[in-house]
Structures are given as structure tokens and as C-alpha cells.
Amino acid sequence: MEERFAGSTEYVAQDNLKQIVNIAMALEKPLLVKGEPGTGKTMLARAVAEALDMPLITWNIKSTTKAQDGLYVYDVVQRLYDSQFGTHGVDDIGRYVKMGKLGEAFTAEEQTVLLIDEIDKADLEFPNDLLWELDQMEFYIPETNETVKAKHRPVVIITSNAEKELPDAFLRRCIFHYIDFPDEEQMRKIIGVHFHQIEETLVDQAMATFYWIRSLPEIEKKPGTSELIDWLRALQIGGVPVEELAARSGGEIPLAGVLLKKDKDLGVLEKHRGRR
Known part of the structure; x- marks a missing residue:
């Protein structure tokens, strides 16, 4: 039976918000949520995770954040350091590849809720750089010649404070909802x-x-x-x-x-x- 979001004990959600969350999950598309600060955008992801009993993975976006940060990080400095001191296993590059938040969601053993929080803080290219990964639910690691595919498609919730316009190509791939300030x-x-x-x-x-x-x-x-x-x-x-x-x-x-x-x-x- 398909799981549906009906609110949680700690989050008061309006009916239209609950409906759009379920539509986004059914269509397997990211849910882009906008609204002024204080409307509960970030708390929504926590509420969905709690209600559906899924782990929550939060990717907090900053002005310096790059899409690559969410996929994986190759710690070439640590590998170079280990090679200088003759550490065993330095030839295994995979030891030096650490998953980012998107990578964590893809490799999790159970379905997760992935919150990409305040996406509009990053530069304009950031959303477009995630199009392939969010569409295909996979990404390639050239250092290990490995393609990481999502074991379970995460429920993706993206928040924006509308500080800047997001690219049209990105918007077309999302389900959009504006949360009005509570009456x-x-x-x-x-x-x-x-x-x-x-x-x-x-x-x-x-x-x-x-x-x-x-x-x-x-x-x-x-x-x-x-x-x-x-x-x-x-x-x-x-x-x-x-x-x-x-x-x-x-x-x-x-x-x-x-x-x-x-x-x-x-x-x-x-x-x-x-x-x-």
C-alpha cells in the first residue's frame, strides 16, 4: 500500500499542503516549497519523515555550496598524506571517497526524506547542476569508475526563501507549492x-x-x-x-x-x- 502524508503530531499542515506532498511522492518528483521565513518549510521535511517513519537527511545550502558537494568528496589530500607514510590500502581509491548528502540518500538501505534546504542561497548554476542526478537518480564517480544508483528513490523536499529566481529547466522538473503565512x-x-x-x-x-x-x-x-x-x-x-x-x-x-x-x-x- 502506498504511504501517504497526513500530517504529524508536531506539525499542523493545511489540507492543500498535505495533498501536494502526496502528489509529489506519487509522481516521484522533487517538491519545491517557497514561503516567507516562519511558514514551516524546513519543518515540513521533518514532519514527512516522522509521519512516514523514514530517516531524514538534511543538506543545508550555503552561498559557497556546489552541486558536487552533495554527491561525493574525493579526499585526495588524505590519500597523498597516507602514501607518504606508507599506509596500507592507499591504492584503494574508494577508501577516500565520502558520500555527500545526496549520495547518502542514494546509498541508504531504506527510503529516506532528503531536505535540500534554502536552495536559493547557492549560485544560479547550482540547481541546473543537479538536474541529471534528480531526474535519473544516479551519478558517476570518475575516480573509481563507478556509477552510484539510488537503492530507493528518496522523497526530495527543496525549500526556497525566494531570494533569487530559480532556472526554468529546474522548475519544470519540480512540483511547486507556496506556503501562505498562517492565518x-x-x-x-x-x-x-x-x-x-x-x-x-x-x-x-x-x-x-x-x-x-x-x-x-x-x-x-x-x-x-x-x-x-x-x-x-x-x-x-x-x-x-x-x-x-x-x-x-x-x-x-x-x-x-x-x-x-x-x-x-x-x-x-x-x-x-x-x-x-
């Missing part, structure tokens, strides 16, 4: 996952402030879901009374530095808070 109803469900006990009035007041801050057009880095969760925890730890939070609806917002991480944004908040 208040969805956010309450997410909060319910993270807090077993929390005052409803505190949630009401905190969410009202949170969405008001997000609505301010001058805010450069809008607070996301993780900032709201952290702020609620901070309010609890700090012992800020619900009544005080409500009373400050037109005044100072307690522990605002948990929500906003830029001096400019805190200045914007200071300018607007008296107008609420």
Missing part, C-alpha cells in the same frame, strides 16, 4: 501543538499584537511563527500578567526584542505603538 485560526492550532497549557486571554492579546506588528508596512523583518512561540514562552517565563499585556495595547510592548531583531524595526514599533 489566526491556523496559528492557534500551531500554538496548541507547542503549549499544553496556556491562558487563552494571553494567546488572544499576544496574537492581536503579533498580527498588528506584521501589518506595519515599514517593518523589514516581520516576525514569524517561531518568534511568536518564543514570545509567548518569554511572556510566561517573565511573568507578564495578561492584564498588563492588554493594558499596554496602546503603549510599550513587553519583551519586543523577542519578536523583532532589527533596531530599525524596533524604532518603527516605537513610532506606531501610540497609534493603536
Whole structure:
């Protein structure tokens, strides 16, 4: 029976997101997920792995990352060092070939979930350099004259913060989904996952402030879901009374530095808070 993703205990997924995950798995195509920070793109891969009981392999992309890094690395320096000291087995090149994250997913003894996180951080050629491997589920190692073929096709989830446009050839090979920022109803469900006990009035007041801050057009880095969760925890730890939070609806917002991480944004908040 084909496994299907229906959400997990730690991840509140909307129906359209669950549907697109299952479509991508059925079509055996990578799922490209976009959305602003705080919409749960990275957490989706963890949730899919948990729900389907598969190991999760995460490839965190940086500006310096090359596609080759994900396939394998040939440690020629270590081999040269070993040859100088007469280490046994130096002629076995395979000893010096280490699989990258994509290689790990291909050679795993069971099906895995492969997360390629923040692909748009790499240079423009990076996605195109992975087309063959993601299409054919194999790659060639010239040093050992070996072709590595996937034992099991991994469930590939790729995230992007839309910092730069991805190549059309790459996009054509993916299933695409944009995760909208949670509305208040969805956010309450997410909060319910993270807090077993929390005052409803505190949630009401905190969410009202949170969405008001997000609505301010001058805010450069809008607070996301993780900032709201952290702020609620901070309010609890700090012992800020619900009544005080409500009373400050037109005044100072307690522990605002948990929500906003830029001096400019805190200045914007200071300018607007008296107008609420």
C-alpha cells in the first residue's frame, strides 16, 4: 500500500499542503516549497519523515555550496598524506571517497526524506547542476569508475526563501507549492501543538499584537511563527500578567526584542505603538 502524508503530531499542515506532498511522492518528483521565513518549510521535511517513519537527511545550502558537494568528496589530500607514510590500502581509491548528502540518500538501505534546504542561497548554476542526478537518480564517480544508483528513490523536499529566481529547466522538473503565512485560526492550532497549557486571554492579546506588528508596512523583518512561540514562552517565563499585556495595547510592548531583531524595526514599533 502506498504511504501517504497526513500530517504529524508536531506539525499542523493545511489540507492543500498535505495533498501536494502526496502528489509529489506519487509522481516521484522533487517538491519545491517557497514561503516567507516562519511558514514551516524546513519543518515540513521533518514532519514527512516522522509521519512516514523514514530517516531524514538534511543538506543545508550555503552561498559557497556546489552541486558536487552533495554527491561525493574525493579526499585526495588524505590519500597523498597516507602514501607518504606508507599506509596500507592507499591504492584503494574508494577508501577516500565520502558520500555527500545526496549520495547518502542514494546509498541508504531504506527510503529516506532528503531536505535540500534554502536552495536559493547557492549560485544560479547550482540547481541546473543537479538536474541529471534528480531526474535519473544516479551519478558517476570518475575516480573509481563507478556509477552510484539510488537503492530507493528518496522523497526530495527543496525549500526556497525566494531570494533569487530559480532556472526554468529546474522548475519544470519540480512540483511547486507556496506556503501562505498562517492565518489566526491556523496559528492557534500551531500554538496548541507547542503549549499544553496556556491562558487563552494571553494567546488572544499576544496574537492581536503579533498580527498588528506584521501589518506595519515599514517593518523589514516581520516576525514569524517561531518568534511568536518564543514570545509567548518569554511572556510566561517573565511573568507578564495578561492584564498588563492588554493594558499596554496602546503603549510599550513587553519583551519586543523577542519578536523583532532589527533596531530599525524596533524604532518603527516605537513610532506606531501610540497609534493603536
